[in-house]
Amino acid sequence: MQRIYLEEKEPIHFKFEQNEDDFIVDEIGLDWKGSGNYTILHIKKVEMTTWDMIAEFAKYLNLNAEKIGYAGLKDKHATTTQYISIEARYEKELKRFKHPQIKILSSKRHSHAIRMGDLVGNRFTINLFEVNQIQAGQIEKLARKSEKLGLPNYFGYQRFGRDGDSIEQAKKMIAGDLHIEDAKLKKFLISIYQSVYFNEWLAERVKMSREQNGGKFLLLEGDLYIDSKGKLFTPKQPQQKDFEAKKVVPTGLLCGRGVYRSTGAAAEIEAKYDDGFLYDKGLRREAIIFPKDIEMKYTNDFDKMNIAFTLPKGSYATVFLENIASKEFKAKKVKKPKK
Incomplete structure (x- = not known):
């Protein structure tokens, strides 16, 4: 399950650490x-x-x-x-x-x-390290581009555990090969199962967008959209103009019961990543998100860049950074900063 992004380019190499000084998250409440x-x-x-x-x-x-x-x-x-x-x-x-x-x-x-x-979104403030002056310019350009064109709303690596063992557990449980008593763990594993399918669906749609639409997300007949008020709807035609104006966003399926499925051309792809036998409640999730209020500060002497941005609820800062770096990040041993 690879997370690929809309623009195919050479990776930008930088480092970041999830610790108390270099990774700050502020919830934006109601x-x-x-x-x-x-x-x-x-x-x-x-x-x-x-x-x-x-x-x-x-x-x-x-x-x-x-x-x-x-x-x-x-x-x-x-x-x-x-x-x-x-x-x-x-x-x-x-x-x-x-x-x-x-x-x-x-x-x-x-x-x-x-x-x-019950929140609007989250504000992230993250320090990037080993960033030279040229890379700083590239990072800023790509961050601004994602603000305008959006980026795929993948579930980040944090969702799936350090070694991907949670994914295997989830699949075995759904298949009936693993019995789980703990209700919270059961719910968690089902959400992972849904997330895996969503990420795989989104990767296929991103690949199609690369090949057929010059790296802009390709809308299909039968897509389900969500508007700024949270209303879900299926129009007769792809909503290109409103999507570019950030008024509507196409959605992907988190499989389960009681959830609307896409139709037409969109349904042909979505059906490959569905499980109609999953009894748990299904949902729709935004396929594309638009970062907002991006701020950057580069410290040349230390090859350090501070980047701050706001994402909608349920979205991952590490996915935003992957989109810029054009490579997948994986869970690693977290180091505490030197005092």
Whole structure:
């Protein structure tokens, strides 16, 4: 399963490390009301998974971790900010909460708990190393190009585990050759199974776009689109003009039950990456995303480039970097920066 990109070019070699100093993620939350029975906490965490952070709050407050709401999972090896929700009756105890890797930045009331997906997107700030002056110019040009033309919305390497062992587990479980008791693990493996199919479908569509459309994503008759309000629809003709204006985006299938499938020419490709027998709920995912608010700063003396950009929810910063580098990144042993 290879992640290929719309432009076929020579790779650009640079390095980056996922650690607390060089990989920063800030969740962009919704407009919380300011009143209600839930407290929305804006949290900063360092070198810690979202689940581990929630477990610390649950332990401190002596409540079930499922009572704590969150909008998305954030990287462990990074400095990240995100929002969580807890019933307002715990506000007094939360004022005394202290943890070396967690800091409460602010709090606000809201009418209901945060649910998965209750965010606008994420702002990434990443340091790239071993970047010379020529490469810095190339990186900036390609980043700006992706802002205008978009890039494939693959699931990144983080989705599939360090050695791809989760993929094999998922396939065996779906085939009935592996029994999993743990409900959370089961759900996780099914999401991996869906993600593998999506990435394979997207790679075929990208390859077709390279060959037939000069590296611009090729829209097909029967594609399903999502508009700026989140409405899914199938037009009679490909929406080229609105797609270029970023008003609509074509979607790909996360196979399962109760989800719309594409039709016509689009369906001929999609059917190869579908599993009509999968009982779990299916979804549609944007095939192309448009990075926004890109900022870059190059430090010539240290061959270091700082790049900041905003992506829609569910998208991967490492995929944005792969698109620029024109090569796949893989999970590796994470090093802590030297102090």
